[in-house]
Amino acid sequence: MRTRSGARAGSAAALAAALALGAAGCVPVVDDPETPPSAAGNVDQQLGELTVARAGSMKGYSRSHFPHWRDTGKNCDVRDSVLQRDGEGIKLSGCNVVGGRWESPYDGLVLTDPADVDIDHVVPLANAWRSGADEWDDSKRGDFANDLTRPQLVAVSARSNRAKGDQDPSQWKPPNKSYWCQYAADWVAVKHYWRLTVTSAEKAALTDMLEGCTWSSKP
Template identity: 75%
Template sequence: MIFAAALTLSATTACEGIALEPAPGSTPDEIVTTQLGELTVAKAGSMRGYSREKFPHWRDTGENCDVRDSVLARDGRNVKRSGCNVVAGTWTSVYDGKVLNSPTKVDIDHVVPLANAWRSGASSWTAEKRGNFANDLDTPQLVAVSATSNRSKGDQDPSTWKPTETSSWCAYAEDWIAVKARWELTVTSAEKSALADMLERC
């Protein structure tokens, strides 16, 4: 997976979803295919009551740092800091291949958008759990990308939006599935079909 740190399949205190146990000897492709098959298919829920403020981010990570700084440091090259804050470096947006030479040009994207999560189960979560989801560094949920690609994506799922970098489709599908599996979010039938098609590039 190229979008974020490798997925940890054990449960963590920051992430309240289930821990999936792959069959002994399963390959990564088999694991993600199993995860996709186990996702619950349902119609997209209502957007009634949604706002980004119900998913508070970015959380403080100490020493005047926050989760955004953590992602910038993880995903960048030649990163420089002022104290804890990331002030320079180079980032390659995996969605469109753009090379970004300043942290101010970088967006931190939620692979599964907050609005999509709301429609697929998060509307019933507690505020604390939504905050955990929005600041999730334990799954491939947060990734540094270009602002233009992030705006283009919006809250769309893979049935209506995919990275323009087709070489990223496999990893994008794997990451999307990993996040939805960990957080027990539903998928639409069109979304599941699109994910299966993208996995064929793996």
């Protein structure tokens, strides 16, 4: 049995850290959302409700159609917010994250230089385009690309992010198998909320990854 990862610690601890770092009055905003859908014990239901369809065309795709990163405070943006949320011992220069410690959940690498950390879109932008986002306007695509409320953004090693690219779980899975339950649940939660489709191979891979997973009601 694999259990839910503790990669994203309790929101109370994150808020306390933010307040401690905010003595200068300039802290990246970190959302304090309700319990993520992936932790609410309904991932199987959400998976069953996803629409299965063939992947769409990449015609017209550009990352510029998903404007990011948005500002989240004075001289800081969504990237800073995720770096702060997912890291430990965060160091700030003004409002920018310049130091800390991050453990990449995809491959277990420990990183101490924020320049080595990528903010991954769990459901890649190009995958979203092929599964329904091509019909959105750029404002909605920007909401998707900067979504701090759903489990869509995670700090990972640049190496693992490059290896993943825009592949879905039938094509790429995190090398860290202990993270598969969380990764699959997060993928399902994001696609379900944003009403994006899945391919038959993608759904089969997600079903396999979630087999035998156990979930706690709280981290």
